[in-house]
Amino acid sequence: MKYIDSCLRKMLAAAVLFAVTGCISLDEDIDAQPTSDKFFDETEDYYNFLMSGYTSMIQLYGSDELYCLGAGAEDIYVPIDRWKGFEYADINSVGNPDELTNNPWNLSYKTIGICNTMLQIVRDSDLSPTELAPIVGEAKFLRALAYFNMTRWFKEVPLITEDNMTEAATHPDTPVADIYAQIVSDLTAAEGSLPDGRGGEDFFRPTSWAAKALLSKVYLTMAGYPLNRTEYYALARDKAWEVISPEKFDLEPVYFDLWLWDNRKTNKEFIFTFFADWRRGDQTYVNCAIRPWEGGEGGWGDWSGDKRFLEEFPEGDGSRVKGTFYLTLIDGTPWYQTADNQPFVGKLRDAGENSGGYAGPWNYPNGNADGFFSVIRFSEVLLIYAEAANLAEGKPSTEAYEAVNRVRRRAGLGDLEGLNQSAFDKAVLDERKWELTFENHRWFDICRRRLLPEVIGRYYPERQVDDHNYWMPKPHDQFGIMTGIKQNEGYL
Numbered sequence: 130m131k132y133i134d135s136c137l138r139k140m141l142a143a144a145v146l147f148a149v150t151g152c153i154s155l156d157e158d159i160d161a162q163p164t165s166d167k168f169f170d171e172t173e174d175y176y177n178f179l180m181s182g183y184t185s186m187i188q189l190y191g192s193d194e195l196y197c198l199g200a201g202a203e204d205i206y207v208p209i210d211r212w213k214g215f216e217y218a219d220i221n222s223v224g225n226p227d228e229l230t231n232n233p234w235n236l237s238y239k240t241i242g243i244c245n246t247m248l249q250i251v252r253d254s255d256l257s258p259t260e261l262a263p264i265v266g267e268a269k270f271l272r273a274l275a276y277f278n279m280t281r282w283f284k285e286v287p288l289i290t291e292d293n294m295t296e297a298a299t300h301p302d303t304p305v306a307d308i309y310a311q312i313v314s315d316l317t318a319a320e321g322s323l324p325d326g327r328g329g330e331d332f333f334r335p336t337s338w339a340a341k342a343l344l345s346k347v348y349l350t351m352a353g354y355p356l357n358r359t360e361y362y363a364l365a366r367d368k369a370w371e372v373i374s375p376e377k378f379d380l381e382p383v384y385f386d387l388w389l390w391d392n393r394k395t396n397k398e399f400i401f402t403f404f405a406d407w408r409r410g411d412q413t414y415v416n417c418a419i420r421p422w423e424g425g426e427g428g429w430g431d432w433s434g435d436k437r438f439l440e441e442f443p444e445g446d447g448s449r450v451k452g453t454f455y456l457t458l459i460d461g462t463p464w465y466q467t468a469d470n471q472p473f474v475g476k477l478r479d480a481g482e483n484s485g486g487y488a489g490p491w492n493y494p495n496g497n498a499d500g501f502f503s504v505i506r507f508s509e510v511l512l513i514y515a516e517a518a519n520l521a522e523g524k525p526s527t528e529a530y531e532a533v534n535r536v537r538r539r540a541g542l543g544d545l546e547g548l549n550q551s552a553f554d555k556a557v558l559d560e561r562k563w564e565l566t567f568e569n570h571r572w573f574d575i576c577r578r579r580l581l582p583e584v585i586g587r588y589y590p591e592r593q594v595d596d597h598n599y600w601m602p603k604p605h606d607q608f609g610i611m612t613g614i615k616q617n618e619g620y621l
Contacts, residue, residue: 169250175264176331178250182243182271183333184411185236187403190502190569191413193431194232198282198601199572203562203584206435208469218585218598221621230604233282237275241289244272248291266322269315270335270343274504276315277347280308281573284355284600284617301613309351316344332394338372339401342505345369345513352520353577354599365517369510372400373532378507380539384452389487390479390501398507407483407497416484416500417491419474421467424458427491434472434567436465437588443563446541452476453566459490476567477502508536508564516557525553533557536564595619 168174189195200207201218214223247268251261272290279286288303288311289296320340327334348365351358372378379397381387387396393404405411420428434454442450455475456464464472479487480500515533519525525548534544537560545556558578562571575584576599585594597619607614 169254172256172260172264175247175251175254175256176267176334179243179247179264179267179271180409182240182247182268183403184409185239185243186271186275187405187411187413187500187502189233189236190403190504191405191411191415191500192232193415193418194229195569196415196567197229197432198233199569200432201581201585201598202571202575203438203441203588204434204566204571205432206469206471207432208471209431217589217592218581218594219592220598220602221619226602227604227606230282230601231606233278233601234604234607237279238289240275241272242294244268244275245289245291245294249294262322263324266319266340267335270319270323270340273312273315273319273347274343276308276312277343277350280305280312281350281576282601283603285615286603287611287613298611299613300611302615305355309347309356312347313344316340316347320344333402333404335401338377339505341368342372342400342510345372345510345517346505349513349517350573350577352517354579359520362517362521366514366521369514369517370528372507372510373514378510380508380511380535382539384448384539385475386452387503387506388452388476388479390481390499393501399503400506400510401504402506403502403504405480405498405500405502407499411499412497413480413500414493414498415477416480416498417493419477420491421458421469421473423467424462425460425490426458427485430469432474433469434474435588436471438566439472442566443540443542445537449540449563453563459488474567503568508539509561509570511536512557512561512564516554516561519550519553519557524550529553533560536560540564 169178196205197207197212197215199205200212200216205216207213207216211224212229214220214226215229220226248265251265254261276286276288285302285305286308287297287300288308289300290311293300317340319335320337323335323337323340325337327336345365345368348361348368352361352365378400381392381396381398386392387398393399393402405413418429418431419433420426421430421433422428423430439454442453444450453475454464455473455478458464458467464470475487477500478484480498483492484498484500485492511532515525515529518529518532522529530545533556537544540563545553548556558574561574565571575581579599581594581598585592597617600617602620603614603616608616
């Protein structure tokens with residue numbers, strides 16, 4: 130098998146590869162790195178190795194950066210002055226954008242590096258094809274998710290796979306269409322090789338249903354900007370229906386219950402979720418970052434909801450409002466009497482007892498807290514189906530209405546009916562905005578549907594935006610490491 134040279138190890142997660150053992154230096158001889166005849170005797174060895182890929186993704190979803198990168202969406206308010214440019218979609222005004230862009234870049238490529246190394250190792254494995262299939266599927270699923278995030282943030286990035294790892298230091302940016310082709314290939318392979326269910330200690334690993342669900346979202350994104358391949362709406366519709374029609378998943382009856390630590394493994398709605406566990410090194414801190422520092426909360430107050438967004442949020446029966454926002458502090462202070470005068474985030478508060486739970490103050494012993502982060506859940510698949518079916522068929526069907534109305538009914542909202550294609554499309558996009566608040570989706574919806582002038586214009590009418598604002602600047606730190614990359618147009 131091919132080996133990773135020292136430059137590549139520094140660049141694509143060698144530190145994470147070697148963190149599995151915690152004793153190998155980046156400067157050691159490359160013969161010390163894992164191969165199929167070193168460390169890999171049983172399927173458990175392969176799965177343990179892949180856990181490092183989860184660690185980097187969990188650290189990303191459990192930090193500030195992922196959410197503040199999307200602060201140009203309506204739901205997120207950033208009180209930190211040096212990050213305000215992300216909220217305005219004016220990142221050139223940010224003194225050091227690398228503060229937020231470095232971790233998404235580095236941690237994503239760490240996961241990609243783990244997956245690529247695994248896909249090389251299995252080529253020389255003594256395990257049977259049947260034993261290897263789910264291992265390969267899991268590596269391809271995680272790699273696809275990492276690249277899906279990367280190309281939606283940074284547009285063109287180097288596409289590094291198990292076949293060109295030694296070229297990573299100089300590999301040029303890859304066209305977006307080619308990155309998506311690899312994502313689709315990986316998810317299609319994962320769909321065919323991952324198991325239909327997981328049990329016991331493997332409950333957190335992806336299944337074939339997770340691959341189907343994520344693939345439906347990828348198709349929906351490909352139908353929009355920048356590829357604008359509208360024929361993919363039909364593919365998104367059909368793939369989403371494959372997840373919906375067997376009735377394997379369902380909506381949790383009570384929206385608030387989705388976000389409670391005690392229900393994280395048992396709710397019927399999560400299709401793929403990252404679960405942190407500080408005892409294995411997957412500690413997170415976003416549960417503290419979204420807590421205010423005042424009112425007995427003891428958090429950091431790095432970012433919050435936006436009161437303008439809350440004012441527009443449909444009340445319904447109040448259940449989705451309660452599950453989304455945190456509006457009264459521990460000492461009884463209402464959000465509008467706090468220093469920032471903004472509503473706070475409810476969904477991410479409960480990260481287990483180490484976080485103080487949902488109701489308690491921040492409790493972060495030794496810097497360790499857990500957390501769970503939904504990547505895709507059943508309500509989103511219903512909304513993917515509704516949006517894609519309407520746009521593929523030219524009008525909303527009975528099935529499309531039922532998909533979106535299932536989500537609305539849980540929130541105590543009335544059924545949609547009698548809408549033309551355009552009005553239905555807007556209603557579904559709005560429903561995604563409300564249903565998926567603070568889950569790292571709205572910014573990407575704004576980008577794929579090219580809604581930024583409308584969104585920024587409502588909140589910040591003095592700001593001017595153009596197509597370059599749909600992408601993040603690539604981290605300046607990376608240009609001395611990955612010499613083939615170019616900065617996105619419009620950035621310094």
